Amino acid sequence: MDKLTDILNSLSFNAEVFFSGNLCGVQNLGGSENNKGHLHLLKAGTLTLMCEEGHKVTLDKPSVLFMPGPTKHKILSKESHEAELVCVDIDFNSGSNTQLINTLPKFLCIDINQGDIIGKTAHWLFEEAFNDECGRQIVINKLCDIFLVQILRHVLNEGLVKQGMLAGLSHPQISNVMSQLKQQPEDSWTIDSMAHLAGMSRSKFAASFKDTVGQAPNDYLIDLRLSIAKDLLKQDKSVGLVANKVGYEHGSALARVFRKKLGLSPKEWLIKLKK
DSSP: OTTHHHHHHOOEEEEEEEEEEEEEEEEEEOOTOOOEEEEEEEEOOOOOETTTTSSSSOOSSSEEEEEOOOOEEEEEGGGGEEEEEEEEEHHHHHHGGGHHHHOOOSSSEEEETTHHHHHHHHHHHHHHHSOOOOOHHHHHHHHHHHHHHHHHHHHHHHTTTSSSHHHHSSSTHHHHHHHHHHTTTSSSHHHHHHHHHTTTTTTHHHHHHHHHHSSSSHHHHHHHHHHHHHHHHEEEHHHHHHHHTTOSSHHHHHHHHHHHHHHSSSHHHHHHHOO
8 A cells, every 4th residue: 555545545625616717806815714725726827825924926827826724815916917717625624634734835836737747637627617517516526636636646755744744654664654553543552563563673763753753653643543533423423432443441531632632522522513
């Protein structure tokens, strides 16, 4: 199994086009209130994007701008150089996606042309977005899914993340451990058992894991178990069953982790989520 398959198999998101056409003027987008990421695909014209973090970029050739998190930003285009573009909301709706999103660059700009794989998908997406064929929205949604996976590949292959989940997945030994932790969170994992799986000494594994992933192995495991538990709870599984599925003997043990990390019990977290 390749280094992205595990995480892509569990990746849950909805991609929705909210604008396609010629932009003239200013649009303010993003912010923590909607908790969505954004893709902007520029087909032609000139577009300027400004983020509240200080990023500013002006594009005058086919490009993709990707912000995986709810970054507050504005896009603008002058009347004389109006931008022909597609704008996409990306809702990462699964708790287990948080670890992935946090490791990605907050802002990514990629030049596209029809010759490369990302450019081919973008061109196809442009064609669907700017035409009114039957089944248009379904095709657009599927293309957005494919496009996002291609961007994740690009980020990984270009070494654009130096630390975090994707960096761990690109490490030949640590990626094997991360894969097994995801597949078998219920096992009684220790630093020694993880190090043995990685084929490394205990001390070297612990240091390499933290340097690469940005967390100590046990901290990463706790966060992973918590993310998986959230997904199971949203499926209306009992707290006791969920606890066993993610490596805790009793529901009370899982509840302690929830309270420590979130300040809420599993049931309180679920009630708050459903409000």
